[in-house]
Amino acid sequence: MTDLATEFAGALAYGEFLENHGSEEDRERWRVVRDRVVLTDRQQAVLGSFARDMKVLVLAGAWCGDCVNQCPIFDRFALENPVLNVRYVDRDANPGLTERLAVNGGQRVPVVVFLSEDDFVCGVFGDRTLAKYRAMAADIDASLVVPAGDSDPTLLEQATEEWLNEFERMQWMLRTSGRLRKLHGD
Numbered sequence: 001m002t003d004l005a006t007e008f009a010g011a012l013a014y015g016e017f018l019e020n021h022g023s024e025e026d027r028e029r030w031r032v033v034r035d036r037v038v039l040t041d042r043q044q045a046v047l048g049s050f051a052r053d054m055k056v057l058v059l060a061g062a063w064c065g066d067c068v069n070q071c072p073i074f075d076r077f078a079l080e081n082p083v084l085n086v087r088y089v090d091r092d093a094n095p096g097l098t099e100r101l102a103v104n105g106g107q108r109v110p111v112v113v114f115l116s117e118d119d120f121v122c123g124v125f126g127d128r129t130l131a132k133y134r135a136m137a138a139d140i141d142a143s144l145v146v147p148a149g150d151s152d153p154t155l156l157e158q159a160t161e162e163w164l165n166e167f168e169r170m171q172w173m174l175r176t177s178g179r180l181r182k183l184h185g186d
Contacts, residue, residue: 004113004121007057007089008113008115011057011088013086013087014074017060017062017087017088020090021061021090022063026068030062033069034072036156037072043160046164046168047080050083051175052171053083054115054116054117054174055115055119056112057087057089057113057115058071058086058089058110058112059089062090064109066128066132069132069156070163076160077164084167091109101124101126109126110127111124112124112125116177117174122170125166129162129163130162131159
């Protein structure tokens, strides 16, 4: 078992994570965003097509604005398909893991580690989505990014789509893996 598999085994489900590491205000902020996450029919179909068990370890902080705006998306995904086993670890309570999963030399969150059913690392993604970085870049220099029009998707909709792409990429990696196909006889 890898050390990340050990971390996953001790990680918490969405609600438990918020209860143990979030204040009442934090939990409310996450609830508001979670209530705003709407999956399109196409997104639901993509999630519903997942067949391989996938472990998803999320390094997060209940207080973190980026986590507030992204982690509720993962909960919605997990509710769509039980093959997605999403668990959360608090950044501040796990300094060793936090150091190991540093992004660009910093203790950024969320960081998501995708594991196969038998605990092999498939990928790591974090801390912000491309849409968020584009918005931040536009705030620095408006000439860097074409301004969004009224019909453009919201940052939450963009984040949902970007994260779905990552989850789908990992699912296809697992589904087409020769090792796992042999294990499952498919």
